[in-house]
Every structure is written in structure tokens, then in C-alpha cells.
Amino acid sequence: MTMTSAPLLALAAALALVAPALAQDASDAPAPSADGAQKISVLVTFGDEPCPESTGDEIVVCAQKPESERYRVPKELREEALEKKANRGGAWGAAVEDYDQNVASVGRPNSCSPVGSYGSTGCLAKALREWYAERREIERAAKDD
Incomplete structure (x- = not known):
């Protein structure tokens, strides 16, 4: 390698490293910090409880449910538990046979x-x-x- 080609190789290597950064446009810029972000509150109210009002940059999404649902397991989870219970039912003998066939x-x-x-x-x-x-x-x- 001669003395004149060494600086050219160094310049080419530096440009190769910088080229991807120069090719990016403003749309690829990182997202702004969370300081200016909006706050979103999602909540469920029961009975006659009022939904809280939004303040400033806060967005409030409120679902209203009857008072009878306040201390209950959500309906989706109740249905899932019933399906599992229906599939699991049967006699102890069948459970032992299943254990013997699958585990033991x-x-x-x-x-x-x-x-x-x-x-x-x-x-x-x-x-x-x-x-x-x-x-x-x-x-x-x-x-x-």
C-alpha cells in the first residue's frame, strides 16, 4: 500500500460509516419524550358513580356497569371457568384411569x-x-x- 492510498481508504471507510445516518429522513427520528405525552385513564364505574372529568392533557375512558357486578369476577372469566369445569367433570375412576394412562x-x-x-x-x-x-x-x- 502506498502512502497516497492510505488516506483515501480512511476517508472511504469514514464515509461508509456515516452514509446510513445521512440517508435517514426526519420521519425516522425518535419519538418525543414522555414529558409532553397525553395521559389516558381507562376505568370502570359501578352503579350511580359518576365518571371523573378529564383534566388538561388527560383522556378519561369510562365504562359503566351495574352495581350488582361490583364484587363479582368479570363475566369473561366466569364463562371460562365454567367451560373448564364442564370439560373436567366425571367420576374419580375416570380421573384415576386418565392419570394411569397419561402420567404414571x-x-x-x-x-x-x-x-x-x-x-x-x-x-x-x-x-x-x-x-x-x-x-x-x-x-x-x-x-x-
Whole structure:
């Protein structure tokens, strides 16, 4: 490398580092600080409670619910709990059988588990059990309709 090409290489390297910064426009500028940002309050009032008034840069979003809902679990969560309870119901014997098939059998012959040397032999049996259970549900739903 000669003495005249070294400064040119340094200049080219400096321009290569600065070029992306020069290519940015004002729309890529960082967002302004939170000092001038608006405050948004979202709240729920019950019964005859008034919604608070907004002040200055504050935006107030207020939902009104009946007084009977004040100390209750929200309806969405209640429905979710009922769905879980309906799916979980059944006899203790069925729960024990389910435990025996899914938890206690890991590593045993015909277990369909990656744990242990017998895991692969039970995968077909497990798939068939699931298929038969699904068919029973479909038939039960067809009878109910």
C-alpha cells in the first residue's frame, strides 16, 4: 500500500460509516419524550358513580356497569371457568384411569413416550384411543342435535 492510498481508504471507510445516518429522513427520528405525552385513564364505574372529568392533557375512558357486578369476577372469566369445569367433570375412576394412562405410564411398555425404551410401541394404541374418543363425541353430539 502506498502512502497516497492510505488516506483515501480512511476517508472511504469514514464515509461508509456515516452514509446510513445521512440517508435517514426526519420521519425516522425518535419519538418525543414522555414529558409532553397525553395521559389516558381507562376505568370502570359501578352503579350511580359518576365518571371523573378529564383534566388538561388527560383522556378519561369510562365504562359503566351495574352495581350488582361490583364484587363479582368479570363475566369473561366466569364463562371460562365454567367451560373448564364442564370439560373436567366425571367420576374419580375416570380421573384415576386418565392419570394411569397419561402420567404414571411414562417409560413403561406401550406408553408412547420419548422417555424409556418402550415408548414407540404405545403410540398407535394412543392414536386409536384418541380417535375412538373423538368419534364417540361426534356421535354424542349428533344424537343431541
